[in-house]
Amino acid sequence: MTGITSALMAFAALCGCASLACGGGGAAPGGARTVRVGMILTYSGPDASIGEAIDRGAELYRALHEHELPAGVELQIVKRDETGPTPDVAKRLARELVVREQVHILTGGQWTPNVSAIAPLATEASVPYVVMSSGTASTTRLSPFVFRVAFTTWQHSYHLGQWAARNGLTRVSTVVSDYAAGLDAEEAFVRGFTDAGGTIVSKVRAPLRTADFVPFLERVRRDKPQAVYGFNPGGPEATRFVKAYHDLGLAAAGIKLIGPNAIVPDDELRNMGEAAIGVISASHYSAAGDRPANKTFVSEWKKAYGADSVPNYFAVGGWDGMAAIFHLIREQNGAIDPARSQTLLATWSNPDSPRGPMRIDPDTRDVVHNIYIRRVERVDGELRNVEFATIRDVKDPWKELHPDAP
Numbered sequence: 001m002t003g004i005t006s007a008l009m010a011f012a013a014l015c016g017c018a019s020l021a022c023g024g025g026g027a028a029p030g031g032a033r034t035v036r037v038g039m040i041l042t043y044s045g046p047d048a049s050i051g052e053a054i055d056r057g058a059e060l061y062r063a064l065h066e067h068e069l070p071a072g073v074e075l076q077i078v079k080r081d082e083t084g085p086t087p088d089v090a091k092r093l094a095r096e097l098v099v100r101e102q103v104h105i106l107t108g109g110q111w112t113p114n115v116s117a118i119a120p121l122a123t124e125a126s127v128p129y130v131v132m133s134s135g136t137a138s139t140t141r142l143s144p145f146v147f148r149v150a151f152t153t154w155q156h157s158y159h160l161g162q163w164a165a166r167n168g169l170t171r172v173s174t175v176v177s178d179y180a181a182g183l184d185a186e187e188a189f190v191r192g193f194t195d196a197g198g199t200i201v202s203k204v205r206a207p208l209r210t211a212d213f214v215p216f217l218e219r220v221r222r223d224k225p226q227a228v229y230g231f232n233p234g235g236p237e238a239t240r241f242v243k244a245y246h247d248l249g250l251a252a253a254g255i256k257l258i259g260p261n262a263i264v265p266d267d268e269l270r271n272m273g274e275a276a277i278g279v280i281s282a283s284h285y286s287a288a289g290d291r292p293a294n295k296t297f298v299s300e301w302k303k304a305y306g307a308d309s310v311p312n313y314f315a316v317g318g319w320d321g322m323a324a325i326f327h328l329i330r331e332q333n334g335a336i337d338p339a340r341s342q343t344l345l346a347t348w349s350n351p352d353s354p355r356g357p358m359r360i361d362p363d364t365r366d367v368v369h370n371i372y373i374r375r376v377e378r379v380d381g382e383l384r385n386v387e388f389a390t391i392r393d394v395k396d397p398w399k400e401l402h403p404d405a406p
């Protein structure tokens with residue numbers, strides 16, 4: 001018996017619960033049944049903006065839909081700050097949430113290393129883990145209790161590579177941040193692009209969090225490809241990359257900039273300014289998406305967080321993650337059973353997500369959704385990622401190409 005199991009069983013015995021997860025909800029004052037959800041995100045440090053976007057998306061869904069919870073059922077969200085990609089911290093926080101706080105569901109999942117540390121605990125404790133972010137393809141293979149509502153890097157970059165090769169680009173260089181997600185993105189794009197007949201001119205890797213992309217883009221300018229594929233964590237780093245690309249004259253030289261959604265996040269376009277115009281990206285979401293559900297989402301977001309605030313692809317992960325959690329609560333009338341939750345999540349779908357129709361693949365527990373090819377344009381005086389092509393009902397290509405990989 002492991003230390004985790006011993007601790008969980010001891011705490012369950014003290015609570016009089018028959019299972020480690022203490023399924024069935026807890027009693028709240030007034031006789032209401034409480035469903036406790038443990039949310040682990042980065043709320044402080046240089047990457048806090050990502051955690052904030054996910055949190056805001058989840059809280060907005062909760063505020064607008066709390067009236068849909070079953071009568072007598074209350075939702076309590078217990079939040080913890082992992083401070084960044086810190087697996088040991090994330091694992092400790094998850095253990096505390098499961099053992100001490102007796103949460104019925106875990107969520108968050110901002111960083112793949114942290115998800116990897118938490119997943120074995122979710123398995124051992126039989127606690128559903130709804131992942132709102134981590135884009136590494138293999139994430140859902142870490143535990144039968146892990147379900148992803150966000151995206152995979154391969155869904156974006158592999159299909160962007162295929163689209164690029166089929167739409168006139170034959171020679172492309174890549175510039176990616178040198179860390180796990182960047183290498184994953186590079187591999188995905190290269191595989192999709194070369195499988196469709198394209199040629200990679202050069203591969204360049206820049207240090208994570210570099211303040212100066214000029215030396216790396218200088219090589220691209222010398223190599224003279226038709227386009228450069230870029231990947232970095234997004235946020236201010238994406239703005240530095242786009243501005244360096246523009247200032248070096250790559251756009252003027254006819255070298256296009258393409259990449260996944262992180263290269264031109266919706267909430268960074270204002271900071272990028274004119275340098276972002278014309279950049280082509282692939283994503284499962286754009287704040288400019290012309291869908292009724294998305295227009296409502298963006299409108300409610302601005303009411304809640306300010307007229308100048310814009311939801312990004314992380315925000316929609318929080319929104320849809322909370323939608324999946326609400327589904328579990330409604331279908332079980334607040335009595336959360338691990339096995340029943342697995343079945344419900346494996347077959348969950350949302351035809352009216354802001355991103356468009358989405359569902360969970362029961363075979364992989366991963367998200368299936370549309371991927372949109374987008375171009376940054378000025379619309380009504382604002383820069384927007386305008387969707388102009390749709391690849392429908394996209395499963396994770398990595399899993400299809402690696403059916404037996406761990």
